[in-house]
Each structure stands twice: as C-alpha cells, then as structure tokens.
Amino acid sequence: MAQLLSSCFANALPISSLCTLPFATIRKDTGKTTGNEFPLVLVHGLTGWGKDEMAGINYWGGVKDVERNLNETGHITYTATVGPVSSNYDRAVELYYYIKGGTVDYGAAHAKKYGHNRYGRTYAGIYRQWDADYKIHLIGHSMGGQTARTLVELLKNGSKAERQHYREHPEDGLSPLFEGGKDWVHSVTTIGTPHNGSTFADEERLAPLMQEMILRAASLTGANTETLVYDYKLDHWGLRRKLGESFLMYIERVYKSSVWDSKDISSHDLTTWGAAEINQWVNTHPDVYYFSYTGKATYKEHYTGRSIPRLSMNPLMRNSSFFIGSYKRNNPEPVIDETWWPNDGIVSVSSAKYPMGHPHKRYDGDAQQGVWNWVPVHNGWDHFDFIGIGSADNIGFKDLYRFYHDLATNLHNLPK
Numbered sequence: 001m002a003q004l005l006s007s008c009f010a011n012a013l014p015i016s017s018l019c020t021l022p023f024a025t026i027r028k029d030t031g032k033t034t035g036n037e038f039p040l041v042l043v044h045g046l047t048g049w050g051k052d053e054m055a056g057i058n059y060w061g062g063v064k065d066v067e068r069n070l071n072e073t074g075h076i077t078y079t080a081t082v083g084p085v086s087s088n089y090d091r092a093v094e095l096y097y098y099i100k101g102g103t104v105d106y107g108a109a110h111a112k113k114y115g116h117n118r119y120g121r122t123y124a125g126i127y128r129q130w131d132a133d134y135k136i137h138l139i140g141h142s143m144g145g146q147t148a149r150t151l152v153e154l155l156k157n158g159s160k161a162e163r164q165h166y167r168e169h170p171e172d173g174l175s176p177l178f179e180g181g182k183d184w185v186h187s188v189t190t191i192g193t194p195h196n197g198s199t200f201a202d203e204e205r206l207a208p209l210m211q212e213m214i215l216r217a218a219s220l221t222g223a224n225t226e227t228l229v230y231d232y233k234l235d236h237w238g239l240r241r242k243l244g245e246s247f248l249m250y251i252e253r254v255y256k257s258s259v260w261d262s263k264d265i266s267s268h269d270l271t272t273w274g275a276a277e278i279n280q281w282v283n284t285h286p287d288v289y290y291f292s293y294t295g296k297a298t299y300k301e302h303y304t305g306r307s308i309p310r311l312s313m314n315p316l317m318r319n320s321s322f323f324i325g326s327y328k329r330n331n332p333e334p335v336i337d338e339t340w341w342p343n344d345g346i347v348s349v350s351s352a353k354y355p356m357g358h359p360h361k362r363y364d365g366d367a368q369q370g371v372w373n374w375v376p377v378h379n380g381w382d383h384f385d386f387i388g389i390g391s392a393d394n395i396g397f398k399d400l401y402r403f404y405h406d407l408a409t410n411l412h413n414l415p416k
Helices: 002-011 066-072 088-100 108-114 143-157 160-168 206-221 247-255 272-281 315-324 349-353 392-398 400-412
Strands: 040-043 077-079 102-105 119-123 136-141 185-191 289-293 298-300 307-309 360-362 372-374
Touching: 040 066, 040 143, 066 077, 066 400, 088 102, 088 119, 088 143, 108 160, 136 143, 143 185, 143 272, 185 400, 206 247, 206 315, 289 349, 289 400, 307 315
Parallel strands: 040 077, 040 136, 136 185, 185 289, 289 372, 360 372
Antiparallel strands: 102 119, 298 307
C-alpha cells in the first residue's frame, strides 16, 4: 500500500485509476460498488499553518502527523494551506487554487469592494485532476469548516457580482470558480467550527488571542521567535514579510495594520453577526453530505449555572472559556442566552453543531445528504484536543489517530 500511494503522488495520476481504496468494495448481490475512493483534504482553522512552517510542528497532530498516518492506513489525504487570518471568502478562493492549481484570483468586483489586490499567489495544485468525476471530502477544523462551506457554495453557485463585472468588462476575464455549476465536493466535515460565530469575537477580544495562539504554538518548537517561519499570507493586502524582518516585527506590523477595520477579514467572520451573514448566502446543498463534530470542555457550576472550564482545558483558552460560559445579551441579534454557555474553550457547543436555520439531525449512523449530521458531543475535548496541539497528555489518552481513522472510514463508506 505504501508503495502504491507513493507512486500515485509521484505521478499525480487520477486516484480512481490506480489507487482504489479498500473502502470501495463490490457487493456480491448486486455487483455494484459501495463506498468511495475520494481523497480527504484537511483545511486548517484560524492562525493555522502549512507543513513547511513552525519548525516541524504539524497543525494536524502537533508532534504527531495526522495526514501521514491516514495515508499509511489507506485514506489518501492532503493538507491544504490558506490565509491564517483572512476572511472565509478569501480563504475559500485560496483553497480552490491550492487544490486545483493556478494563480489565486479573488475576483475583480470583490477586490475593488474591499480595497485589496485582485491576484494572489500561484500554486502548483495538490490534486490537479479535481472535478466532478474526481471529487473530494473537505475536513475543516475551527474556521476551516466555514471556509470549506464557503468553497462549496462558490463551486456550485459561483459569484453573481463577478459574473456581472465580467459582462460589463469582458477584458478583465472571469475565474472558473465564479462560474458555478461545479459538483466537486462529496462531503464537508467540520470540527469545532463556529458556524454561528463565537461570542468571544463579538467583544473584539480575538486579535490578542490570535497572537498568543501563534506564539504558544511557536514555543512548542523551541524555535527562536525572531527567526520563526510563519506566514500570514496577506500578500493581497500588501502585508508580506520583508526580507530580514524578524517575526516579532512582522506580527506587530500585521496587527497594527488597517486590515482589521475591514469586513473582509477573519475577526469579522467569526463574530456572531458575521457568521449570520455567511449563513444567509452559504447554503447547505441537497447533494452533499455534511457532518459536524463538537467538543465540550466545561461543566455547569452548581450555584450560578455558568459553564466553567475543566482543569484539563488548555490554559490558553481558559479566559475565553470563562467569558463564553457566562455571556448574555438581548441585542444586537442574535440573542445570546445560557444555551450558548457550554463550550470547548473558543466555540460554543450550540455554534459548532450546525448553522442556525439549516436542516440538521443527530447522527445515528444513518447519514443523510443535504442535512447537518451532528455527531454527539465529545465531552472533555477542548478546541485544540481535536488537532493534538498543546496538551500532549490528553491527546495520548483520547487517541487522536483513532478519531481521524473513524472519521475517514465513515467518509469512505459513504455511497459514491
């Protein structure tokens, strides 16, 4: 199996022609194929990074390597890299090109509206044959789940604004992504995703946490923060790291920039009102499978009813967890009540299950398309436990690899 996988990656051949997975089998009674061989694409969340960053610490696994382990066990898997603090729209566009290949085109109309460059980086493509015949499963952690949903929406329905601009200015061209009509994604799986936003982001407390998350992750590597390899991928905003610029100077320049005043940035999308805007135009599509996984690392305080972080929660998230676990408001909408209090340290359980107003059901082993199949809550799991970052003892106990093996097997057993 290892040699077969290596051959497939080296030659970039269609997976179904040479790399049929053991999960796609032939039924003896009908002779029809069950299951599917579509590869998995992992999409990181807020402040995430690529495999060539952070001195070898993996976003997906920390000192472990989820992607490699899945590949070694027959689940063909790729890791995508997109802007760690960019908006879901920009990240979705980047994700399309990172998978398919080409120069990132955010769209002429979009770039003009938000005041950044139209074009971004050029990518070789990690799965260039991707189309309606060679579909994928998207798996997103945290904000990566929102990004995956946004990409599916753009693939299917494109962008009316970009098509209108193209009709008026045909000389500007139109990205294939904005044409729509692409049924290229078989399933979307979200893990600790703030589908309905995070109340912690509503109070403009997110930026300091972003910086601390990166610096804490960097400390795991033992690398000098002055020379740390970490990339905000904000080239389209003119915020590329300068030659010889230390990481601490770079991070200060990013967080002092005017980009945070825009609505085309993560800090807006992660608010409850920003997420509500996304949920209005990003649909749950009837021919796509949707799954969500949630964690709860809090308990209910007896006297006040507030949600209090467990001692096992990553210390980095304790302040945000305390805040989320007691925050209420009647306006602006959405109304926040005590049902939002249980959380994983950053995201409320109620926000991570499914987008409000979208069809959903508790997952009982019977997966339905066009419905959010929410998996029962993983009690005791905090936001970073799902990716193996920052709490090695907990991860060893919870068996990170088994979690992803079960998740991947479930996806590969879906009807093709």
